[in-house]
Amino acid sequence: MSNERKNQDITGWVHLDPRSKLMLLVLFSVVVMIDVVDGPAYIIRVIMTFIPVVLVCLEGKIHIGVRFTLLFVAASWLQIYAQKYVGGVAGMLLLFLCYMIMQFAPTIITVWYCISTTKISEFMAAMNRMHLPQGIAISIAVMMRFFPTLGEEYSSIRDAMRMRGIGLGGGKVSKMVEYRMIPLLFSCISIGDELSAAAVTRGLGAPVVRTDVSEIRFRFRDYMIVSTMLILTILYIIFSIKGGNVVL
């Protein structure tokens, strides 16, 4: 990879090491395991939720930060609104949706942050450094890369369906599932074949020790952010124990 390309890869102002991102992900999965809806622990939860938002903006993906903030504000507002004014089935549905978003907000933004700002080469380098078996590393890398692809393929399938005037598949659940899943699987399989051909051409899976294109190392900011989050997580756990929420 030429130098020019390398510079293009890093667009943001603050670029974290992929290993610190993984650490954040682990911390956040601890946070979403414990449900808290009020008190000091909730405040810490909100603060923690917005740290990745700031980070994603600092990496130059401001639109993601804005979209998430809008989603978060809308969900929290709707939750309060629905609890008070909307009754019946519609209210319940709305409430569930908001509860879901609020409960998983930290994970949503962290996963979004990790996937949108980590280059696959960086990820592989991090996995190499952590001495994870290469097989698992490749599988996870492909999977991470594949979630957005699945979304794209799905929207093209929907477009194709709309073009032929097939809306909901005649209202039958089995047809609805079939019309979407079968084409999706077809395209996934062909993408997979192309991907493996490309990977093998580039020497993936060759019985040698691989070197990494991306240079990764912990910088001062990595230590700072990870330690801040660690302290916040510990505080969160302490406060939620005090608040009566049992920890797993």
Next chain:
Amino acid sequence: MNENKLQARDFITIGIFTAILWVVQLVVMYCGYLSPFVVAGYAVLIPIATAIPMMLYYARIEKFGMLTITSVIVAILLFIFGMGLTGAPICIAAGLFADLIAKSGNYRSRVKTALSYGVFCLWVSASYLPLVITADSYKESLLEGGYDTAFTDTLFNIVTPKTYPVIILCCFVSGIIGSLIGRIVAKKNFEKAGIV
């Protein structure tokens, strides 16, 4: 190179099918917010819904280890999505046994594949574990989050430590049924196209 060792191609297949498996199960999960019966019905719905991609996956498996790695990744994903680590051993064990069963049928035997998929589906029961172990605090947090009392009552009447073995059985049986459905669909659509 050793023929029985997993190669880059296999790892890519693992990544792709695990992604599909996870997305399909997430879609089913989101439907669970409609009714507590759907949450309790995960044990039936998820194995059947994921059967179609999984049967296609089984058709591409030739070596030992692919299912095990899939289950390891699913365990990691369950952890990231806040289900905790309590279910991880079950999840990985299910994957390992499923792999062993499928291997004994040389990854071609129909009966063994159905059995193996049934065992693999036990990972779904792993995602119920936090619900069963921490039933009280979980219920409280759901109520605080604005869930209806009727919803939680129904849910925790269905999913209790007593019914847990039934849930496990449900996962297994619907896994086997799902594998039959998956096979029919695969026959209808994929064999014609020459993919399987």
